[in-house]
Structure formats: structure tokens, C-alpha cells
Amino acid sequence: xxxxxxxxxxxxxxxxxxxxxxxxxxxxxxxxxxxxxxxxxxxxxxxxxxxxxxxxxxxxxxxxxxxxxxxxxxxxxxxxxxxxxxxxxxxxxxxxxxxxxxxxxxxxxxxxxxxxxxxxxxxxxxxxxxxxxxxxxxxxxxxxxxxxxxxxxxxxxxxxxxxxxxxxxxxxxxxxxxxxxxxxxxxxxxxxxxxxxxxxx
Ligand SMILES: [Zn+2]
Ligand SMILES: [Zn+2]
Ligand SMILES: [Zn+2]
Numbered sequence: 001x002x003x004x005x006x007x008x009x010x011x012x013x014x015x016x017x018x019x020x021x022x023x024x025x026x027x028x029x030x031x032x033x034x035x036x037x038x039x040x041x042x043x044x045x046x047x048x049x050x051x052x053x054x055x056x057x058x059x060x061x062x063x064x065x066x067x068x069x070x071x072x073x074x075x076x077x078x079x080x081x082x083x084x085x086x087x088x089x090x091x092x093x094x095x096x097x098x099x100x101x102x103x104x105x106x107x108x109x110x111x112x113x114x115x116x117x118x119x120x121x122x123x124x125x126x127x128x129x130x131x132x133x134x135x136x137x138x139x140x141x142x143x144x145x146x147x148x149x150x151x152x153x154x155x156x157x158x159x160x161x162x163x164x165x166x167x168x169x170x171x172x173x174x175x176x177x178x179x180x181x182x183x184x185x186x187x188x189x190x191x192x193x194x195x196x197x198x199x200x201x
Contacts, residue, residue: 058085
């Protein structure tokens with residue numbers, strides 16, 4: 001895999017059919033070359049998701065956010081856009097409107113079986129479940145009355161606490177990834193370096 005700095009470089013590389021006399025095919029990486037952003041506008045209320053893809057330049061997919069209203073789901077004025085570029089633009093033009101684009105930051109994935117971050121319960125490879133409250137196994141189904149003990153940072157809060165330093169670190173990595181259009185490992189290194197700087201100053 002090769003990382004390129006510009007579309008120009010990509011075009012030149014795309015024209016290559018052989019490398020050291022070996023036939024090669026050059027294609028773009030669909031996930032790394034896409035990013036997501038969020039817009040909020042009342043003026044796009046009447047536009048369908050398909051119409052927005054046609055109208056908004058550089059956008060490959062749109063999804064209007066919905067909220068539950070009793071039994072139904074109702075549409076909101078918030079739209080999640082997928083761009084065909086590694087980083088979302090900060091603004092986008094929609095007809096006569098210029099809309100601010102916020103990077104789309106995912107919520108850190110928390111496993112409710114082993115209580116660790118980075119995967120969901122259905123993908124958990126740990127053989128035994130752990131209590132979200134006290135961090136011990138065997139009584140996962142009941143309401144735990146023991147003192148809270150976080151399995152991720154050993155702090156005195158539950159493993160699903162939004163104040164847990166491990167949760168905040170995971171969230172900072174996802175934010176960095178969304179804002180800078182890089183892979184999770186790169187974002188992880190950048191955030192660790194930043195945290196290290198903060199601790200040592
Ligand atoms: Zn797990
Ligand atoms: Zn417990
Ligand atoms: Zn914690």
C-alpha cells in the first residue's frame with residue numbers, strides 16, 4: 001500500500017501498468033480515501049438523500065439522522081455525509097448556502113462482556129464475562145452492589161463510566177482520526193504523544 005500526497009500523484013500512479021516489468025493494477029483504497037462529516041440545516045429538509053448526493057460536490061453518500069418518537073422514527077435536520085476524500089472539508093456549498101461541516105466522530109466501542117474498548121460484545125474473544133460494576137466475573141446478570149472498580153484503569157468507577165481516562169483516551173483517538181483522516185494506529189500514536197507532552201509539562 002502506498003500513501004500519496006495529492007490527487008496529481010494518484011493520477012500519475014494510476015497510469016502505471018507495470019512496475020519493474022511486473023504487471024500491476026493501481027486502485028484507490030475505498031475506506032482510507034473516504035471520510036465522514038456532519039451538517040445541520042433546516043433548508044435541506046425537503047431534499048432526499050439521493051438529491052443531496054447529486055447536489056453536494058465531493059459527497060458519495062448521505063444519511064439523514066433520525067430520532068425515535070414513540071413507535072415512529074422522525075427525521076432531523078442533521079445529515080451525515082460521506083466524502084470521497086481522506087479528510088472532510090470544513091465547509092460545503094449547497095446551492096446558495098454555505099454550511100459548516102463537523103467531523104463525524106464515532107463513540108468509542110465498549111464491550112459489555114469483557115468491558116474493554118475497541119470491539120463490541122458480539123465480537124468479544126474473551127471466554128468469560130466481567131461485571132461492569134466491580135470488575136469481577138460470575139455475577140454479571142445481577143445488579144452488583146460491590147464497590148465500583150474499573151477493569152480498564154483500576155479507578156473507583158464502573159467500566160462504562162464516561163469519566164474513565166481510558167474512555168477519554170479512546171474518544172480522543174477517534175476524534176483525531178475523524179479530524180485528520182488517518183488510520184486508527186496513526187491516530188493512537190499521535191494521541192499518546194500529545195498525552196505524554198501534557199503529563200511531562
Ligand atoms: Zn470483549
Ligand atoms: Zn460486580
Ligand atoms: Zn476507568
